[in-house]
Amino acid sequence: MKLCGSEESQRxxxxxxxxxxxxxxxxxxxxxxxxxxxxxxxxLIQYQEVILWLREMNAAFQFCQETYALGVxxxxxxxxxxxxxAKYLKCIAITTLILAAKINExxxxxxxxxxxxxxxxxxFSTAEILRMERIILDKxxxxxxxxxxxxxxxxxxxxxxxxxxYLPLLAAAQKRPCFQAELWTRQVQHxxxxxxxxxxxxxTLALAIITLELETLTPDWFSVFIELLNKAQIESSEFIRxxxxxDEYLSSLxxxxxxxxxxxxxxxxxxxxxxxxxxxxxxxxWYPKDRPRRKRSGHRPRSRREREADExxxxxxxxxxxxxxxxxxxxxxxxxxxxxxxxxxPPLQPHEG
Amino acid sequence: xxxxxxxxxxxxxxxxxYVKSRSVSSLPCSxxxxxxxxxxxxxxxxxTLQVRRLRVHRGRSNSDPLGGKSFQQEFQWNTGLQFxxxxxxxxxxKLGEGTYATVYKGISRINGHLVALKVIRTKTEEGVPFTAIxxxxxxxxxxxxNIVLLHDIIHTRESLTFVFEYVQTDLAQYLTQHxxxxxxxxxxxFMFQLVRGLSYIHGHRILHRDLKPQNLLIxxxxxxxxxxxxxxxxxxxxxxxxxxxxxTLWYRPPDVLLGSTDYSTALDIWGAxxxxxEMLQGAPAFPGVxxxxxxxxxxxxxxxxxxxxxxxxxxxxxNYKPEWFLPCKPKQFRDVWKRLAQLPYKTEDxxxxxxxxxxxxxxxxxxxxxxPYFNTLPTPLLQLRDTVSVFKVPGVRLEAxxxxxxxxxxxIKSSLVPLAKCW
Numbered sequence: 001m002k003l004c005g006s007e008e009s010q011r012x013x014x015x016x017x018x019x020x021x022x023x024x025x026x027x028x029x030x031x032x033x034x035x036x037x038x039x040x041x042x043x044l045i046q047y048q049e050v051i052l053w054l055r056e057m058n059a060a061f062q063f064c065q066e067t068y069a070l071g072v073x074x075x076x077x078x079x080x081x082x083x084x085x086a087k088y089l090k091c092i093a094i095t096t097l098i099l100a101a102k103i104n105e106x107x108x109x110x111x112x113x114x115x116x117x118x119x120x121x122x123x124f125s126t127a128e129i130l131r132m133e134r135i136i137l138d139k140x141x142x143x144x145x146x147x148x149x150x151x152x153x154x155x156x157x158x159x160x161x162x163x164x165x166y167l168p169l170l171a172a173a174q175k176r177p178c179f180q181a182e183l184w185t186r187q188v189q190h191x192x193x194x195x196x197x198x199x200x201x202x203x204t205l206a207l208a209i210i211t212l213e214l215e216t217l218t219p220d221w222f223s224v225f226i227e228l229l230n231k232a233q234i235e236s237s238e239f240i241r242x243x244x245x246x247d248e249y250l251s252s253l254x255x256x257x258x259x260x261x262x263x264x265x266x267x268x269x270x271x272x273x274x275x276x277x278x279x280x281x282x283x284x285x286w287y288p289k290d291r292p293r294r295k296r297s298g299h300r301p302r303s304r305r306e307r308e309a310d311e312x313x314x315x316x317x318x319x320x321x322x323x324x325x326x327x328x329x330x331x332x333x334x335x336x337x338x339x340x341x342x343x344x345x346p347p348l349q350p351h352e353g
Numbered sequence: 354x355x356x357x358x359x360x361x362x363x364x365x366x367x368x369x370x371y372v373k374s375r376s377v378s379s380l381p382c383s384x385x386x387x388x389x390x391x392x393x394x395x396x397x398x399x400x401t402l403q404v405r406r407l408r409v410h411r412g413r414s415n416s417d418p419l420g421g422k423s424f425q426q427e428f429q430w431n432t433g434l435q436f437x438x439x440x441x442x443x444x445x446x447k448l449g450e451g452t453y454a455t456v457y458k459g460i461s462r463i464n465g466h467l468v469a470l471k472v473i474r475t476k477t478e479e480g481v482p483f484t485a486i487x488x489x490x491x492x493x494x495x496x497x498x499n500i501v502l503l504h505d506i507i508h509t510r511e512s513l514t515f516v517f518e519y520v521q522t523d524l525a526q527y528l529t530q531h532x533x534x535x536x537x538x539x540x541x542x543f544m545f546q547l548v549r550g551l552s553y554i555h556g557h558r559i560l561h562r563d564l565k566p567q568n569l570l571i572x573x574x575x576x577x578x579x580x581x582x583x584x585x586x587x588x589x590x591x592x593x594x595x596x597x598x599x600x601t602l603w604y605r606p607p608d609v610l611l612g613s614t615d616y617s618t619a620l621d622i623w624g625a626x627x628x629x630x631e632m633l634q635g636a637p638a639f640p641g642v643x644x645x646x647x648x649x650x651x652x653x654x655x656x657x658x659x660x661x662x663x664x665x666x667x668x669x670x671x672n673y674k675p676e677w678f679l680p681c682k683p684k685q686f687r688d689v690w691k692r693l694a695q696l697p698y699k700t701e702d703x704x705x706x707x708x709x710x711x712x713x714x715x716x717x718x719x720x721x722x723x724x725p726y727f728n729t730l731p732t733p734l735l736q737l738r739d740t741v742s743v744f745k746v747p748g749v750r751l752e753a754x755x756x757x758x759x760x761x762x763x764x765i766k767s768s769l770v771p772l773a774k775c776w
Binding site for chain 1: 477478479480481482483486487489490491493494506508510556557558586587
């Protein structure tokens, strides 16, 4: 397959359209009512616990991240489709993960159901899991193969690589093209455990995470972002709401990048910035409001492209501020409460720049 | 809950028995919602199977012996029966035994269609086999004339049966029936359909991973359908590695034989290239060896031993052996497979582009459809909607094969055909 740039991006567009169509057909999230999932006695806290537990199990079983994401998507769809009782939640959850593994993992990776159960430390019998498996397959009509937020991270990432190879974050990743996507994938996984973010589709969530990063890394972020937003046909107010929540959630979690991430950033992009501006901190941490472009603007004459980006940005900020102030106040109270419940995420070590 | 019996619809169904055929949810909603069939929305569901056949205007289909006539008006089969239950189908005869299932020919008591019933063995300890889950969930999203159609799923505590459209034969049987290589004209039609099906699934980022003649169903008209998606999987864009233990050895590409696990759609293209040669030649392209290394030797004997110069990175692959450096020069395909020498060069050219050792250089399914080899087919073929069979295009039909072991006399007749044209 010899692909030139435009062919590659056409191919990616078809993949994106296909993933969006699948999401439109199958994506479903449970509705919340008085801090419970509507029609059930499952509380938000129980739900978040079980999602975090699934992530642990996914790691313990050595499944890949896509499996976890698919498992959570299936679980959400099931909870939105049937009235489940809290006492069955764990059994449902582990079964969705096993189902996701059957779809996504290679045969040789999947241990027997019995071994998985033993490893998970839960007390369900094989028969219970298999009965649950049958129920889930039937309730969801065997239609499990949905698009996950991680799929969208990969597609958007590939689109960026193909259409904007000059972007610094991507130039840095040339040697390890998956590295950047890997970081975003981790953030997606954190966000999947956040109940405010349930209501965001995978495509919206993935784009929100990527945009937050683009903002900190390139002055051109806005035009790049608008391009992705249009390609993904995401409604902008929905997107802005989601991005606000992701921003708050991630900064409240103080999600740390893995140690080597900081190193990689330093070695490529940050060093470039050091020569221009004094604050490498902004690159390593989650400070989306601290846009390096603003700091940098005094240091050299700005290109026409940057001026355009500025105009874009200012226009966008008006829109952003308007909608954000309408939508996010109600939610912001909750974020603080739930943070205390989510303790498994390591705190961010402030970068010693 | 049975397949398709939406819980919220349960009460409704008691009053409207035909809502039950809603279970053919394998058909896309868009096909059902255009209002041109039936008077009520429910009637759309009822007519699902027929609607599809009417829309594609098939002359006759394998699973629809009555030629797509909407015979519901004159004859009610049994509207009391529902999809998703075993009593709705009659087993007629055993067709074959697969690795994880037994396939029977059957008939639907709901609408009289012939069906293939794939009875899947479920292990009591492991539940539904992963192959079955993959096959069903992938096929749910695939609607294409060159992909086998999954009608229904019957899932009970004791057994699991997939109900497929019935297709008479497969390419393996067809090759056995017509030994010595197929009619090159027919090869082109089969090949076009195979590549068209692959282009469709690859566009949906699905790898089949088990292409071989047994998994290509052939209808009596010559419609080719990809089947057996039990090893298939979806491919997220980068980074993921897969099992190297895929594809029957004969159809496995050299990169995967060498142990590469980051393969992509080029995997299926190699298999399709092998099948291309096999249809022309009447014998497998790289047959009959015991293990991975012998299989590689067979391939090197034609393509030449790869080197770091012509395939950068090859020596890093797990199964690479330096002793292969003993020279093995690439050969002309036409010297290895004699039928190619009798055909225009573009045939050999397509085969060569599909059977390139380096996976990223192999032609994509989408590009292959545009290859000059297919130029002689009517141009409307490239504009067909996904669900329309190539045999809907005027002028597309199979020609007689030169040899038929079931009717040896045909050999004489068909050899007269070219003469008749000359007169």
